[in-house]
Amino acid sequence: MCVAVQVGTLAVLPGCKGPRSTLDPSGPAGASIATLWWVMLVGAAVLFALVMVLFALVIRRPGWGSSVSPGRWIVFGGLVLPALVLLPLVAYALIAGEGLLPIPGHAAPRIEAVGRQWVWTFRYPDHGGVETRNVLHMPAGAPVDIFVTSQDVIHAFWIPRFAGKIDAVPGHVTRLRIQADQPGRYAGQCNEFCGLDHARMRFDVIVHRPEDFSAELARATASGESDRK
Ligand SMILES: [Cu+2]
Numbered sequence: 001m002c003v004a005v006q007v008g009t010l011a012v013l014p015g016c017k018g019p020r021s022t023l024d025p026s027g028p029a030g031a032s033i034a035t036l037w038w039v040m041l042v043g044a045a046v047l048f049a050l051v052m053v054l055f056a057l058v059i060r061r062p063g064w065g066s067s068v069s070p071g072r073w074i075v076f077g078g079l080v081l082p083a084l085v086l087l088p089l090v091a092y093a094l095i096a097g098e099g100l101l102p103i104p105g106h107a108a109p110r111i112e113a114v115g116r117q118w119v120w121t122f123r124y125p126d127h128g129g130v131e132t133r134n135v136l137h138m139p140a141g142a143p144v145d146i147f148v149t150s151q152d153v154i155h156a157f158w159i160p161r162f163a164g165k166i167d168a169v170p171g172h173v174t175r176l177r178i179q180a181d182q183p184g185r186y187a188g189q190c191n192e193f194c195g196l197d198h199a200r201m202r203f204d205v206i207v208h209r210p211e212d213f214s215a216e217l218a219r220a221t222a223s224g225e226s227d228r229k
Contacts, residue, residue: 019187020160026186027179029100029163036096043089050081100164102177108143111136115148115155115168115190118197127214130221134203136188137220139213143179156192159205165191180207 017024025031054077057064065073102108112123113136122132136159138144148157150168158165159178166176168190180186190201208216 020189022160025161026181026184027162028181029178030161032096032099033164036093039092040089043085047082047085100177102143102145102175106143108145108177109139110145110147111138113146113148113157113168114151115157115194115201116151117153117195118190118201120157120188120190120201120203122203124217127217130217132217132221135220136203136205137213137217138178138180138205138207139210140180140183140207141210143177146176146178148174148176153194154192155190155194155201157188158191159186159188161186162205167192180205183207183209 022030023034023037025034054065110125112125114121114123120134120136122136124130124132124137146157146166148166148168149172150170152170154170155168156165157168157176162178162180163176166174168174184207186205186207188203188205190198192198194201206216206220
């Protein structure tokens with residue numbers, strides 16, 4: 001069994017890497033979410049192990065536990081034990097979630113993301129309102145506020161390695177603060193089922209060095225290379 005667990009673990013680990021892996025973060029919000037995932041996994045594993053120990057004791061020693069009253073089993077096994085594991089996890093999740101929200105009063109460069117079946121259009125108000133299609137350009141090392149909306153049905157804007165997703169709702173504008181640690185090419189996609197081609201509603205994210213961002217954005221829009229079909 002131990003060998004099977006090890007083989008299973010090795011088989012799963014490659015899934016922790018890749019352009020759409022939330023467990024391979026490349027920004028502070030993504031790192032916070034990845035840490036939360038690992039904390040949740042450890043908490044769930046601890047709870048599972050405790051239940052399995054009790055289960056094994058009951059199977060191997062049928063009389064074991066009869067000295068404890070049913071009321072105590074319910075209180076300690078059904079309330080105290082889950083509370084000891086779940087309450088710290090909930091507290092950690094709430095604190096981590098608060099840390100992902102944009103801080104009021106701290107302005108960040110603004111980029112608008114508009115979803116429609118099945119294309120993402122990005123607009124850069126701080127750079128003359130130029131637009132790119134299915135390719136998001138952003139600078140590295142600093143927060144950027146993405147203002148997200150939709151022209152038809154509900155979509156969701158998601159760059160797995162940077163942050164959690166946020167809904168793109170027709171008639172509403174939602175805001176997501178993201179930050180990329182390093183220049184490079186990343187992957188984003190719609191994360192709300194929005195029709196037949198939902199799975200193909202992907203976009204590229206090109207992160208530039210801050211000093212190169214304006215020039216690279218201008219070059220990309222002038223050449224049309226940002227219009228990924
Ligand atoms: Cu979609």
